[in-house]
Amino acid sequence: MKWFKRDLKYPKFYRHYKAAFNHKINDLDAVRFVVFDTETTGLDPKSDRIISIGTVAVQAFEINVYDSLECYVKQEHFNKDTVQIHGLLKAGNITKLEEKDAIIAFLAHIKNSVLVAHHAAFDIAMVNEALKRMGLPKLKNKVIDTGKLYQKTKYIKDHKHYSLDELCNTFNIRMHDRHTASGDAFLTALIFLKLSSLLKKKSKNLKLKDFMHWF
Amino acid sequence: MTNTIAERILDFLKGFPPFDYLSYDELLHISTQIKVLYYEKGDHIFKQNEALHDYFYVVKDGAVGLYSDNTLIDECDEGDIFGLRAVIRKDLYLLNAIAEEESIIYGIPAKSIDDIIINNLQANQFILASFATNTRHPYSSENKGKLFANETILQPNASSFTEVQSASFSKNPITCQPIITIKEASVIMSQSNIGSIIITENNRPIGIITDKDLRHKIATGKHDISEHVTAIMSAPVITFPKHITVAEAQIAMLNHGISHLCITKDGTINSELVGILSEHDIIVIHGNNPSVLIKEIKRASSANQLQMIMQKAQLLMKNYIEQNIPVGFITNIISAINDAITKRCIQLSIDELQEELPTSFAWLAIGSQGRKEQLLLTDQDNALVYENVQNDAVVKSYFLRLSKAVNNKLNVVGFEFCPAEMMASNPKWCLSVSQWKAQFKNWITHPDEDKILLCNIFFDYDFVFGNHDLVDQMSDSIFEAIDNYEIFLNFMGRNALRNPPPLSFFRNFLVEDSGDHKDQFDIKARAIMPLVDAARLLILSHEIKDINSTMARYKKLGDLEPQNKDLYDSCINAFRILLRFRTQHGLKRNDSGRFIDIKNLNKNDRLKLKGCFKPVKDIQELVKIRFKLSQLL
Incomplete structure (x- = not known):
C-alpha cells in the first residue's frame, strides 16, 4: 500500500489524472491523441510562462473540433518582446485563468491521451515547469513530436529543424491563426493526419510505437 | 469560452449556402460540433449501399468525386456539400464518394441538419432546391437571397431545361385490387419485374406497396403474406396531374420522403390513375436531356432551324453555369452540340450543291473549337x-464552294464569320493533304512569330466530318517535321511564356496598363492561354495526337509523367475554374468574358482566381526548364 500513501499527498485532480493511466489502449483507432500547442512569454522554460494553451483531439484519425480546449493564463511574468508575435496583451479582454487552474483544466482534458505537438519537447517542458511550481511530478503521457515524425516519413534522414510554417507549406495547408495556441494546434493536427496517412502507406499494420521510435 | 478553431470553421462555412443563411450563433453551434477529416487521393468517404454515417460532408480543401458504380456523377470542390441526401432520407448511400485529390473534409453531424431545416426557412429551401435541380448551388450568385418558395423555381421560366420539362412517367402502372393478398401482389410485382404496385379502387389509387414495404413489414415478420395488401400499403398516395415538372416531382418526393408519385387525371386522389413516376424515372430524365437536342439537330432541314436549336443549347448552357454544374460536363455537352450542328450544316450544304463529291475530305474545327473549349458563341474557326x-x-x-455554304450556314446559326478569315472558305485553309503537309513543314522548319501563332491555332484541330484518315496523315506529318527539327518546340515554348505569370511579387493582379481595357485583367491572355499553350507544347513533345482539349491533355500528361501528376492535376482544376469564370462573366455582360474588372470581384472570386495562378506559374516554370528557355529568353 506504499504507492497508495504516496498518492495521497497529491490533490484530487492529479490523482484522477494519474488513475487514467491504469487503462491501456492497444487499438490504434481507439487511441485518443490530444494535439496541443502553448504560447509562451519566451523560450526559456525556467523563467518564461505559458500565455495560452490550445488543444484539439484526434481519434481514429479524425479531428474532433468539439473535443478541444482553449485557455488563457493570467500573467505576472510578462515579456513585452513576445507580444508582437502572439498579439496577446497582458490584460486583454479574454477570460483568463490562474496558471494553476489552466493546468488543472489541461490535465482533466488530456487524461491518458497521447500528446502530439510540434517540437513537443518545449511545450512539454513548459507544462512540466508549471506542474513543478504546483509541487507536482511531470506529465505521464506518451508524446509524439510532429517535427520528428516528419523526418521519419522522409526517405532521407536529416536533423534539420522544420518549422510549422515549413511543414504547412510542404503539405499545402493554408495557414491562419498562426501564433495562437489553438490555431497552431489545429494546423499541427492537420499535419499529424497527413503524416499518419504517409506512415500508414509505409506500414500496413501500424502500431502506436511506430509513431514514437524514430531512430 | 473562446473557440478559435470553431470560429475559423465558421468563417469558412459562412461563405457557402446554406450556411450563409444561418445566424452567427446557429453556425457557431454547428461549427463546434464538426469533425475534420483527411483523405488521400482515392480514399472512399462513403461507398454505395453503405449504411448511413452520422455526418454529412463539406469539402474544405481538395475535391471529391461522386460516382454511381464507376460513372462520375458530380464533382465537389471547396464549399460543396455531399452525402446530404442519404442523411435527410435516412437511407443507404446511393453513390460512392471518392477523394479525387488530397482533401480535407468537414463532417457535420446529421442532427444539425434538423436544426437547419426546422429553424431556418431559407436554408431549408436551399436544400430542397438543390435536390430538385440536382445541383448543389441552385441559385446563381445574382439570385442569392431570393426565396426558392416564391415560385421562381416552382414555376420556372423557359430557360431552365430538365427541371421544367414535364417528367415522363410510366404510363401503364401495374395495379391490383385491395382485396388480394400480399403474396398475390408480390407475385405480380415479381412477374412484372417492378419495385412497386399501386392498389386501386375503381381505377383510383388508394395506396402503394414498394419493395421497401416488403422488406420492412413482411421480411421482419410484422405482417403475414396471407394478409390483404391494405394491411401494409402506404396510404394515401401522393398524386399529381400529368404535367408535373421534374422539379416539382423531386420536391414532392423529398418533402414526403417517398420515391413514387401517382399521376392521376386531375391530379387528385379522386380521379383516375394514369401513371406512376418514380425516382428512377427522374434520374433517367436528367441523364437524357441534351440528347434530345442532338436528335433535333439531326432532323433539322435548314440553318434557321439549327439556329433555334442553338439558342436552346445556349440557354441550357447558361442554366448549367448558373447551377454550378461541372465545367467539364458542360463543355462536353456543348461541344457535342456544336459538333452535331456543324455536321448537319455540312450535310445540308453537300445536299444543296447537288454535285457528286469529287474526292473524300475532312472538315476540321480549329482553335478553341478544336479544343472543345468553347462555351459562348464566338467566331467560327475551321x-x-x-x-x-x-x-x-x-x-x-x-x-471552296462547299465551305462557303457551310460557313454561311454556321453564320446563320450564330457562329460569326472569323474576321481573320480562319475559315475553310479561305483558299489558304482549304488544301489537299500534301499541301497541308508542306504548309506545316514550312511553319515548323522556318518558325517566326506569325507562324507559331498559326501553329497554335491549327495544331489544335479536331476532326468533325468526313474521312478521318486524312487527319491522321496530317498529324503524322507534324510529328515527323518536329522530329527533324526539334528546336521548333523551343520556339513554341518561348511563345507559351510570352505572358508572364499573372501574379506580381506583391501577390497583386497584373492588370492591363494601357488601352481600352486599362486596369482590367485579361483572363484569356494571362491565365487561360498560358495553360492552353503549355498543354499543347507538352503533348506535342510526347507525340500524342487526337487529344485536343486542354483538360484531356493535362490528364494524359499526368499519366505519362506520374512525377508531375500533381502539377498537371492542378492545371486541370485551374483551367476548369477559369473557363467557368470567363463564361459566367461573358454571360453576365454579354461579351466574350475576356476582360475582368478586378475591383468588382468579391473576395471569394478573387481568392478563387488567385488560386488558379499558382499552377500557371508552375507550368511556365516547367516549360522554361524543360525546353531550356532561360538562355533563349
Missing part, C-alpha cells in the same frame, strides 16, 4: 483537307 488529286483546281473549287 479548315478543310481533301485527298491529293490530279485535277487540283477543279476539286479545290468544289470544296
